[in-house]
Amino acid sequence: MKIILCEVNISEGENLEVIEEVKKTITNVKGVKVIDVNSDKNHNRTVFTYIGEPNIMLECTKKLASKAVELIDMTKHTGSHPRIGAVDVVPFVPIKGVTTEEAIQMARSFGKYMGEQGVAVYYYEDAALKPERESLVNIRKGQYEGLEEKLKNPEWMPDEGPAEFNAKSGAMVTGVRFSLVAFNVNLNTEDVEIANKIAKAMRHISGGFRYVRAIGLSITDKKMVQVSMNLTNYTKTPIHRVMEAVKSEAERYGVTIAGAELVGPVPMEALEEVVKYYLKVHDFSLGQIIENNLLDEVQ
């Protein structure tokens, strides 16, 4: 059983009729569950988050994006959030049983389809075809207003679709990234320097784990400090390994862990690894979880 999550960011956060029309393409679809629809007027942007089986998700996402391209006119768009097109960014996020490779195939199939509809498409993150296109910030630099110029630069030839500027729809970015796991560890000390040192030891940029971003913080109301982390690929840098490393570094200062927090959504596979590590159950599989029998029903 395979599950993928899709997070479609469209450049419309005010016009409820448009948002509703776009939303209709993914509601009441068997096998697809809409988790969240978040509209921000100030950003003039809506994010649709939904999950389901890869094939159905791909079909739904094509329909959603086509509808947004049909109804949104970028020549009239203003908003405080950076954006490059009507369908701005579409990450495919593997949740269960989906390899990075399979997710990339989905993003490419989706990108090809949107290219054929006349939208310039760039692949980013794990689906990027060039290193300089891995970063969304890089691709979106200059935004919609700078796109016409950008497309004249051979270096920014789109991965799919026409290199001519499509004023109505702009460009689209799609690709694959992993679900971000927000993991904070609270330490029984008020010395924020200790949290900073441990954060430094954990984060990729200063020599730590490849898929960890980390900072140290004071939590003054609790008289504690916190190592606040984002794990950007829990399959390659799993939660338990980070937990054990934080614990080990805290010990050198004689500091104990007061508790930790998993903030927001977490894929079951990220927790499967925690169970397997700590209980040493090498052969455990998610299929053994009784409730997971119910998941088949959906598909």
Place this chain on the structure above:
Amino acid sequence: MKIILCEVNISEGENLEVIEEVKKTITNVKGVKVIDVNSDKNHNRTVFTYIGEPNIMLECTKKLASKAVELIDMTKHTGSHPRIGAVDVVPFVPIKGVTTEEAIQMARSFGKYMGEQGVAVYYYEDAALKPERESLVNIRKGQYEGLEEKLKNPEWMPDEGPAEFNAKSGAMVTGVRFSLVAFNVNLNTEDVEIANKIAKAMRHISGGFRYVRAIGLSITDKKMVQVSMNLTNYTKTPIHRVMEAVKSEAERYGVTIAGAELVGPVPMEALEEVVKYYLKVHDFSLGQIIENNLLDEVQ
């Protein structure tokens, strides 16, 4: 979101038409998922295992049991498995978000309904009304053949339904028990005495945890020994506590843990506790698991 599991044991394991008729009452019901239907000709017995939301499950189970009572004639039943009636045993097993109290209410509502249909009903395990009726073995002693005599004894007055012997249907046992977690820990030694000592330290009967049954075993092909355990109530004796106790006892003999096994089905709540303990995530909830959004779909 609440999930209960039901495991209905009926006294028919050969006649496929009857089994199919009974099975029909629980298939294609929205919100109910049949996990397993296991017929044994020798036992002349079929076990239906299915899960779903408590209200729907109660309705389904009434229908299933009524159908079995209609189609099965105990005067003609033979089989090698102990049994006391056409619908022999019906445990309700809390899986998610269901308290023992709520499950007992279900069992009682089901028992009352079956009593009204002329079946003598006994409540067992967590739903028992008298200590001597907690044990299924006790209630079933003498089996169907001894039931007519047993019902004449005021001590065995049924909890629901007539005290007169119903020759066609016999009696029924229903109640509440927790999902059994089979947890084995393998030790890096060939000395089975060490496994025996640790098993003794863990099991309830010899002073260990209230809800643990344990034995020591040799696994000759792996040159290891095993502490083989059944956890009969993971909410009161959680897996991690048993794991840590085994680890601690193994250490005194200088023996390390080679690995462990969770055998067969496990409720998600049993693993939630493992994650919360080892990651120290005191506020984590199952609602944060992305896939669990899909479970709503079923209901």
